[in-house]
Amino acid sequence: MTTHTAASLAERFGLTVRGDGNVALHGVGTLAEAGPDQLAFLANPKYRNQLASTRAGAVVMKEADAEGYEGTVLLARDPYVAFARISALFAPIPERAPGIHPSASIDPSAEVAADAHVGAFVAVGARSRIEAGAVVGPGCVIGEDCVIGAGSELVARVTLVTRVRLGQRVRIHPGAVLGAAGFGIAMDNGHWINVPQVGGVVIGDDCDIGANTCIDRGAIEDTVLEEDVRLDNHIQIGHNAFIGAHTAMAGGVAVAGSARIGRYCMIAGMAGIAGHLEICDRVVITAMSMVTSSIREPGEYSSGLPLMDNRTWRRNAARFRHLDELARRIPRADK
Amino acid sequence: MTTHTAASLAERFGLTVRGDGNVALHGVGTLAEAGPDQLAFLANPKYRNQLASTRAGAVVMKEADAEGYEGTVLLARDPYVAFARISALFAPIPERAPGIHPSASIDPSAEVAADAHVGAFVAVGARSRIEAGAVVGPGCVIGEDCVIGAGSELVARVTLVTRVRLGQRVRIHPGAVLGAAGFGIAMDNGHWINVPQVGGVVIGDDCDIGANTCIDRGAIEDTVLEEDVRLDNHIQIGHNAFIGAHTAMAGGVAVAGSARIGRYCMIAGMAGIAGHLEICDRVVITAMSMVTSSIREPGEYSSGLPLMDNRTWRRNAARFRHLDELARRIPRADK
Amino acid sequence: MTTHTAASLAERFGLTVRGDGNVALHGVGTLAEAGPDQLAFLANPKYRNQLASTRAGAVVMKEADAEGYEGTVLLARDPYVAFARISALFAPIPERAPGIHPSASIDPSAEVAADAHVGAFVAVGARSRIEAGAVVGPGCVIGEDCVIGAGSELVARVTLVTRVRLGQRVRIHPGAVLGAAGFGIAMDNGHWINVPQVGGVVIGDDCDIGANTCIDRGAIEDTVLEEDVRLDNHIQIGHNAFIGAHTAMAGGVAVAGSARIGRYCMIAGMAGIAGHLEICDRVVITAMSMVTSSIREPGEYSSGLPLMDNRTWRRNAARFRHLDELARRIPRADK
Structure with missing residues (x-):
């Protein structure tokens, strides 16, 4: 004790x-x-x-x-x-002795540092590297051409699909999937075709990535998290998004492809951020807000509606359907 | 037949x-x-x-x-x-014969009841216990100090990270993650530090937990689901949340940390519930609603907006940006 | 090169x-x-x-x-x-040589085509079939009575729970769960009971299913995706939903049970679609919209609100609480 x-x-x-x-x-x-x-x-x-x-x-x-x-x-x-x-x-520290569990399946071309821990039922693909002191918990799948930086921890059942490079002291929680093909499709004569996703994912030092969170690999260039980004559970980061250092996001946030988010931002739970826009440093987005255009000034931003009893809400929501007409009937201030 | x-x-x-x-x-x-x-x-x-x-x-x-x-x-x-x-x-009942699959990796200090089923590629950590008649399907990872109560079923690929205690007849669907570290971070000189999450998760009898749902472990005390709580897929339960018995939540609901939800509540899909608040028994929350303060009366509550054709919506949404100004221009009833 | x-x-x-x-x-x-x-x-x-x-x-x-x-x-x-x-x-094509990894656990009654690839730590249940040229990546769990059609690829750590039939050239990304029991519960004397989910899941040719997406199996009949449906990450498809061919959905969309969605629809991120309704062909739903009734005309539909600075939002949202009263005070156009 x-x-x-x-x-x-x-x-x-x-x-x-x-x-x-x-x-x-x-x-x-x-x-x-x-x-x-x-x-x-x-x-x-x-x-x-x-x-x-x-x-x-x-x-x-x-x-x-x-x-x-x-x-x-x-x-x-x-x-x-x-x-x-x-x-x-x-805090209790779980035992993660150095060494490779006998059940693990490691590609001959992969490298595992002598003092790294690789748990049961871990698969490591070609040309991937697990650096000093890293922990890869049970059930993780590491695909081809990945790097797990020194001191990083994949708690359990994490998937790095391909071309995912983690910095040092990164922690990833169970069920997270990094490096899956981004959602790139093109309509060709009435049928979708896939746009090959040949980029990767780069994760900076000290990032923390929540359970069942997804970070897709880039279409051409990489999807990037700078250092010390903190992602809660169930977050979706689309291909080629860029998240600045020290930004934190709560559960259920989704960031669409090619969005560029600044440093020291705080994105509250279930907010949605559209693609191909920029958010500057030190922006706070409140819960369940929808961001559809760039934000160029630091500060706090919101959308969404407050909770009401259902009867009141029904009446108000019905009025919202006609808000523009209602507004036209309001006398002008200058009249 | x-x-x-x-x-x-x-x-x-x-x-x-x-x-x-x-x-x-x-x-x-x-x-x-x-x-x-x-x-x-x-x-x-x-x-x-x-x-x-x-x-x-x-x-x-x-x-x-x-x-x-x-x-x-x-x-x-x-x-x-x-x-x-x-x-x-x-209904067809899948065959789950008692016994431990030869590929499973069980810590010597773990206990598995003789009539429990442990499937292929299951890892069970130190001091964990699998009780009578429980089923742990293929690919599950059970960390340290967990309990899987009698008659419970982890369908497949479920993760119990650490200090997760399940009651009896609990069923957990694939991809669910219980006991991951809660999202507890503190900003220290411009860099986030982790607040150790030393609590656990307690799940009551007869709970049902959906695919890819996450229930984080508590920061200090436990995250708690009372008996017969029913969670659909993709639900997020933050650290130290407390969910009363018989409450049901549909897909995509998120409950932030330290929220306390009563019994016999019904939370519809994609609703968001902020942290550090209380919801009394028998509250119904409609889909996609945002709950940011305590609810002290049973009843039905809503937020969100109804669907419109995009042109109408654009006009109305543009007016909403100026709703306060518009309201100020409306003549008072008593004038 | x-x-x-x-x-x-x-x-x-x-x-x-x-x-x-x-x-x-x-x-x-x-x-x-x-x-x-x-x-x-x-x-x-x-x-x-x-x-x-x-x-x-x-x-x-x-x-x-x-x-x-x-x-x-x-x-x-x-x-x-x-x-x-x-x-x-x-594009680099990862090496997936035909054959079954020695660690895989295949039920004797399952069939695997000679040129299929089955990776490390894959479990395949009774009576399931993996057809010609299919790829089942590391850590996948295939339950009973599933079919993986010719040329399909389960990238890694995918779960097909039971009675899931995939067409040809289907691709499924890591963490996806198909065929989990739908969320069917009935309240019986103050306690929930499960409604057995005896249906399956049918996925048409050329579908693409994102990371950590869930498609529940049907209650009685099957949950169905027609051909060439494209689902991004974190999508939830409830039991007995039907998704028409060539429809695409972005990350975080949820479709509740028994919804029927037409062909060539585009559903943007985090939109929610209620159960037991119909959406016709060629409907576009913008991000974070809530669909609670049927849509019978092609076109673009929206709900949700635009982002504002937090002060302005607070004032407007407070007014929304009283929108019906405000509307009653607006002079009629004909007065």
Whole structure:
């Protein structure tokens, strides 16, 4: 069992301890459920009222929130960040011993670093390379000409179809599919033909890619994620999209082909972004919004509608069908 | 070939037979396509006009619908339920013999009940347990510290990442991923860091989880589905969400982290539910709605817009951009 | 390295060459990036301005666009189609030698054509058949009673659960799940029961099915895709849906159960289509639209809202809550 005192954590992470620094902590918990040997945190003001009744051995929070609290406190400028760092000390680390599982099927032309881990039922195709310390969990399929950079982890059942190059410390969750053929079709005499998708996928260092997320390979050039892009589950990235560094997307977002998204953007859940447009740096898109043209100014953007009881919604939605006519009947301001 | 007479089915399921009870039935069919040796049903009034021409050997329906119909009828208060129960008698049951496929890779510390079925290319991690009569189909990956309760079925290619505990008679369809790390990130000096996700996932008895659905593990405490929750395909359940018993969600719904949803709710397809909110019991959300705040009254709720021809839609949508200005120009009722 | 001259390509594909027909081409590139030994194309007028600076050895385009361009041109009525055909000559073709990988697990009652390819860790269930020249990539799971038609390709990690019959030259991308039990449930005394899903899935010739897409099997009859249907990633097709030939759907579309969609329809990304309705041939649905009733006229249809800055959106959305009341206050045109 891992044990740290509040004082030792404060020293390690540059925090200020207030109260009993000798309290011994064995793990983390929520404000509502943590016991006297656990560390909790307060970052979302929504949960501030839980401070009065918490039994946590210590709480990470901002100085302003700590006023009047009598328990042990670790003061942090950003309590969530501090908590994340401390929590990593207590987190269980699954065993992934170096070596190749005897069931794995590795093409003779592939390279696997001596200290990489390759799990059960992993297939690795021709000319692919798994670099130092990388982990390829059970059931992954790596096609031809892929690179898994040093320290990267494919948790389990990840597919890299072909020409997918991952940087270092990339983590990919189960069910994700990178490098599938982009959706490129052309109508020829009443029948679709495929446009060959000869590009690849390039993923920068420290990216994190969620479960069942898809990143298609490019039609000619590559689909690109710069470093530290964070994708939640069920995200779709079309061929030749480009996602700038440090951009984060929540579950269910779809980005169509050849869209170019800037750095430090935040795209909330189920937003849709059309193809062949540009979004500049530091744009926030709220949930379920539809983006159909370029955005050239940082800021927060939205579409979608708020929830109503069904009767009210029906009446309003019926009016929307005639909004233009209604608008024409409104007297002009200048009349 | 399984054969039942209409009369024997009536007796078995407490229904009333009208017409020829000796008709022999070998299977089920739709009203439009069933033959004289098949049972059909009428539940959706949309299909009532098919009754006149059906060739079905017998039809399950409500008494009110049976008036004037001359064929054999099984009268039921709830024809859909009665049909479901009867249909199960005829349904083909795939062979899943007890035992562990020789290709499976089972950690020495894992436990597998003698009468459980473990299919080809299944990996089971440390300290996981597969209970009596459970079926783990081909290609599943079970990580560390998981439990698959008695009589549960993982159809094929399901991933339980870590700390996922399934109750009894849970069924999970292919491609589903339970227990992946929740999307917990904190921005630290311009770079994202991961917040360790040390919780697990708890799934109650009789839950059904659709293909390619994702249920992330909790950040600190567990993500929870109570008993008899029914999730369709492509659903996303964020970390620490709580879904009450008997709630059903159609395809493509996303529930963000720490949302708490009540019992007997019905969430239609592609609805989005924001995080850190509560929805009470018996709430119905219509398709593609966006829920961004708590719902405290049972009832039906909606957002979204109805379909229009593109020209009309363009005009109306353009007006929506200025709806607030337009509204200000409308004369007050009291003027 | 494959090499073709512009003149030989023109002859092969019935195009007209203008400029130096002897230019040797080794591959394809974009207008912006192609070098003197690569072929580029111009189809989207958005990229016409790149013509002035392109270094491409030859460019496929329409005659109208070629005016004033001094480089080598391949004139085509449909440059995108011509490019697609030419590009296929240069595209790398992964090696898929005939034969069954030694790790594969094939039920004794299954049939595999001698020249089919079955990859590592593939499981094939009872009575399934893999026809001539078909490719079943690594990690696929084929259940009972499935057919994989001649020349079809399951790229990797595809699941056909049961009773899935694929036509010829069907391609299915990783993570797709066909034939999972449809979402058929009935409420019986406060508890859900499953309605057995005894139908199958039928996929016509030349269909293309995207990564992580799901096509559920029918409740009684089959779920059907006619020939040449093109589905992008993350699409959900509910039980007993019917999709007409040559219809294409972009990423994230969901089609609920028993919907019937015509031929040559185009459904843009993240649109939702309710169940038990009909859409006629040649309907276009724009992105994120919601279709809740039948469409009987060809044409383009939309719902959804355009993006706004968040402040403006908040004001407009708040007004939408009261749109019906507002409308009642607008003076009638005839007053």
